[in-house]
Amino acid sequence: MGTMTTDASNTPGNDQPLEDRVNNRSQRPTSRAFKEFMASNWAPDTSELPDADEAASYAAQRRKALSERFPGERLVIPAGPLKVRSNDTDYRFRPHSAFAHLTGLGVDHEPDAVLILEPTDKGAGDEGGNHSATLYFAPMAGRDSTEFYLNSRSGEFWIGPRPTLSKMSARTGMPTEGLEQLEMAITKNSGPQALGGIRIRLVREVDLNVEALVDTSRINTGQDLQASDALDNELAEFVSELRLVKDEYEIKELKHSVAATIEGFEDVVRSLDKAIAHQRGERIVEGAFFARARAEGNELGYDTIAASGNNATILHWIRNNGTVREGEVLLLDAGVEADSLYTADITRSLPVSGKFTDVQRKIYQAVLDAADAAFAAVKPGLKFRDLHNIATRVLAENLDSWGLLPVPLEEALSPEGQHHRRWMPHGTSHHLGLDVHDCAQARAELYLDAELQEGMVFTIEPGLYFKNEDLAIPEEYRGIGVRIEDDILVTAEGGVNLSAALPRDPDEVEAWMSKLRG
Secondary structure, three states, X not given: OOOOOOOHHHOOOOOOOHHHHHHHHHOOOOOHHHHHXXXXXXXXXXXXXXXXXXXXXXHHHHHHHHHHHOOOEEEEEEOOOOOEEEOOEEOOOOOOHHHHHHHOOOOOOOOOOEEEEEEOOOOOOHHHOOEEEEEEEOOOOOOOOXXXXXXXXXXXXXXXXXXXXXXXXXXXXXXXXXXHHHHHHHHOOEOOHHHOOEEEEEOOOOOHHHHHHHHHHHHHOOOOHHHHHHHHHHHHHHHHHOOOOOOHHHHHHHHXXXXXXXXXXXHHHHOHHHHHHOOOHHHHHHHHHHHHHHHHOOEEOOOOEEEEHHHHHOOOOOOOOOOOOOOOEEEEEEOEEOOOOOEOOEEEEEEOOOOOOHHHHHHHHHHHHHHHHHHHHOXXXXXXXXXXXXXXXXXXXXXXXOOOOOOOHXXXXXXXXXXXHHHOOOOOOOEOOOOOOOOOOOOHHHOOOOEOOOOOEEEEOOEEEEOXXXXXXXXXXXXXXXXXXXXXXXXXXXXXXXXXXXXXXHHHHHHHHHHHHO
C-alpha cells in the first residue's frame, strides 16, 4: 500500500503566506474606514532641528583619519540589523562599534543604517580629507502611511518616534539619505581601479544584506572576491586600530561608565543579605547590578560575572545560578555601558561575610600586589605586553613562597615552564572602550608589542583561581577565586586609575562593605 501524502498548501485555511501568520495575534483591522481614520487628525511635528551631538566633531576627525588611510576608495560601514531573539521578538539593538565610533551615534538611531565614505579629489572632502560622508537610514514614516501603525519593528505606533533625515543630519553634521538610495550609493561606478572604477571596502560580518550588495557589485564588475576579502580585512583592522588611543570625548564617557559601575557595586553589597537568603543568590547579585546599568546607562557592557565560592574559579561564569554563602569570596566582574556605548570593566573579590579569612586575605593580597606592580610601571613607552609579565612575576613569586610551584621559580617563569599559569591562565590587560575587549582586530605590533601612548585606556586584572578539583594544592586554598580589575588611563605622567574610588585594599574593602550593609 502506497504512502499517503498531504499537500499542506491546498489544505483549507493554509492560503495565508507563512511569513504573514506571525501577525495573526494582532487582529489588525483592514477596513478602508479604519485606514482612512488612522491617517487623519495627527498633530504635525513642529519641533526645531536639534543641535549637533557632543560627539559629532570628534567623529568627524575620526572619519578624516580613515579617509587619509584609504584615498580614492568607497568605504562602507554598516550599523547592522536587528537580531531575532525568539520568533518575532528582537534583542535590544546595538550598532557595530566601528559605526558608532565613526558617526558618534549611541543608542538613538535606527538599525540597518549604513555610513558611506565616498571618495573625492584629494583634500576636497570633509574636514579637508579625501571623502565625503553620507549616512543612510530609515527615517520616521509619515503618519499617513500604513507603516506607522502596521510595522511592529519600526512603526512609530509600536516603538515610538524615529528621527527625520533633517534631524539626523543636524545631530551628526553629515548629509543623510533614505535607505532606498543605498543600493545605488554602494554600486555606482564601482569596479577595478585600474579600469577607472571605484574600489569598495566593507566592514564585513555586520549586515548580510549590505554584504550581498557589495559582493554582487564586485562579481558584476569582474573583481576577485578573495582579493576583495583582503581589502575588507585591512579596513576592519584599521577601524579597530583607530580606537587604540581615546580622544577627550571618549575618556569623558569612560569616566561616566566607571562612576555608574561603582554605584552598581555598592548596590550589590547592599543586596548581599538578600542574596545569601536566596537559593540562587548569584542572580540577586546580577539583578542588583543590572538595575543600576539600566538606570544610569544603556545596558550592561557585557554579561555580568557574579561568581561565589568555587564558581569564582570559572573565568567566564555567567550562568550566575549558584548560592552565595557566608565564608565564601564573591567575584563580581561587571560594567555599565553608557548611552554613548562606552563601557567600564571592573572586578572586585568580596568576602560575603564582610571579613576575609586568613587564607582568603593572603591570596587577595598577592593579587593586589601584582595589580599594583603593573600599575606602578604604566607610562608612555612601556610595552603593553610588559604589564602582563610584571603582574605574573609577582603572582609566581607568591606561589613559590607558598610552596605551590612544582619547579624552581625561574624555571616556572621561563617560556619553557609557565607552571604558574595553571592558576592565572588569562592575560592581565586588554584595551577598553566601545567594546569591553576593544580594538580586538588590531595587529599584534600595535597591541601586544606596542608602546603605551597617552590616551590609551586598558584594564589591569591579575587573578588567582584555586578550584575545588585541583589536587596540586593544599585543601585550604581550594574553592577560592580572586581577581582585581581596574580601568587605567595613560597620561604623560603615568597611569591614572579611573576606578580607584572603588576600594581595593582588603582593610578598606571590609570597612566599605560594613558601612554599606549597616
